Amino acid sequence: MSQAWPWIAGALAVFWIVGLHNRLMRLRAVVFEASAVFERAMQALISVARDAVSSSADAPSAIGAALLQAALALELGLKTQKNPRRARLASQAPVDLGALWAHLQQAWLAYAVAVEGVCDPATLQALRARWDAADAQGPLARVAANQAIADYQAALTQAPASWVAGTMGFRAVAPLG
Numbered sequence: 001m002s003q004a005w006p007w008i009a010g011a012l013a014v015f016w017i018v019g020l021h022n023r024l025m026r027l028r029a030v031v032f033e034a035s036a037v038f039e040r041a042m043q044a045l046i047s048v049a050r051d052a053v054s055s056s057a058d059a060p061s062a063i064g065a066a067l068l069q070a071a072l073a074l075e076l077g078l079k080t081q082k083n084p085r086r087a088r089l090a091s092q093a094p095v096d097l098g099a100l101w102a103h104l105q106q107a108w109l110a111y112a113v114a115v116e117g118v119c120d121p122a123t124l125q126a127l128r129a130r131w132d133a134a135d136a137q138g139p140l141a142r143v144a145a146n147q148a149i150a151d152y153q154a155a156l157t158q159a160p161a162s163w164v165a166g167t168m169g170f171r172a173v174a175p176l177g
Helices: 004-055 061-078 097-114 121-157
Strands: none
Touching: 004 061, 004 097, 004 121, 061 097, 097 121
16 A cells, blocks of 8 residues: 555646646637737738728828838738747747737828728728727727736746746747737
8 A cells, every 4th residue: 555655646746737737728728819819800900901092092192001001010010920829928029019009090090081082982981880890809809818818827827837837838928019
């Protein structure tokens, strides 16, 4: 019987480590999914901006170029690394997607004011409806992603998980800007 205790203790340690690993994997998967929802909302805004510039040939070219430039900057921010969701788990400095998003919103507002009397009203109204729908998803998606990131961070810093999480390959996550 005295020889069974090391085996029991070893089995309990293995089960605990496997359970911890599975919990952290689930939390990290939630972070990836929530980040993907935010990225889809941003891609929808980029799509509307591109459609707006391509559909309004009568709009001032400088305003259209500024909107397109802001959309491209946000798209580049989303694609800075090969896989932006995984890059958030790396030690690299995160891209400030919030600032790029705010810049795109400002460019959109300037564009909408500039094309008010120049573009077809039905087309402009359709673009505004698409913009509003996509833009409304952004804040909710960002809050959900940041909450998932906070939950993941909390799990990484809790003892005894903090003792082994780094050796398992789990790293801190930067919140969305």
